[in-house]
Amino acid sequence: MEERDRRAVLLLRHLDAAYNLARHLMRDPTQAEDVVQDAMLKALAGAATFRGGDPRAWLLRIVRNTAYDTLSAGKRRGEELLEDDLADPSADAETLLSQRQNVALAADALAALPLEWREALVLRELEGLSYREIAEITQTPIGTVMSRLSRARQAMLTARDSTP
């Protein structure tokens, strides 16, 4: 039990990671703050049931699920979740580009990525997490994490190359 208490305290150390993920998923500072606050309350309430492992991954998973709940509750139809088995990734990128005009900057290109590709890229490149950790946070098979990262990067490269 004492161990669990200590882990609850440790969560505050990962607040920046929690906020960064929420901010990139929600693409809005105010909504990101709401998500982080909700997620922290859930995490603290559930700290007693934490079964070990990495507290950062555990917190990020709660943040991620809270963000998804908020997005779907907001009926954001434009933010449709992707099927994992889309055809040719380069074709996906083309579609993406035709939908979004202004992807001159890397930040814009990242924000324009489909939600699940974006979260994989943020967790990998900004948090430096391994495929296994990303799989745990996103509740996704490792192979899917790998293919999302590959597609996300391909889309980013296509966006960059199409910039005059």
Added chain:
Amino acid sequence: MTEPCADKRLLLTADLDGELDAGRSAELHNHMRGCPGCAALRDDLLSLRRTLATDIAYHRVPHALRQKLAPSTKRETAWRLPAGFAGGALAAGMALLLLPHSPDAVSTNELLASHLRALQPGHLTDVASNDQHNVKPWFDGKLDFAPPVRDVSAQGFVLDGGRLDYVGGRTVAVLVYLRQKHVIDLYVRPDAPTAVSNTANGYNIVSWTQNGFAFTAISDLNINELQQFADAFQAQS
């Protein structure tokens, strides 16, 4: 322009992320020597990584939100010595055997060793709280002096907790503050000559005395910001 091989895209991604085993990675690199398309994609992926590192913001939590969330942690958790504490103190004692020191002066090496040990997972704080009114009473009865604990959050230094440590031949209070991702350990002891301010192995050290206490702050924070911390702490007395 030569296209990369369709069946190598996933492998190139996994290799970039260090997720391929050595055998398959070597195989892939061997393939790239004879395949300009795959080699070009590898270069593109590396350059994309650099772009992401420089152009994409890492959004740190706004200070107000951190402050807001801190008290709820306080309510939900019990304060206690973690099970690892005794072991940690023992480890500190052993470190002392290995490091030269006089009984009074706190050597830079000793401080650095203590700080680095504390940065190991689970060693940083024995009492974790953002509220000085929790941290200060925690030291009661554990030390023969009452260390001043101050709120310098307005200057961007967030209290993260405190611990006991053993340096300079005695048990001292260590207050832990955070500046973004940087940890500042503030060693507090009564009296005593202190380590001089300097830099060791990339860590900065700032010392001062005030109201009969000797303070030494050590952090990987740059020297200017660490000095700001020292100034802010002294101004709160």
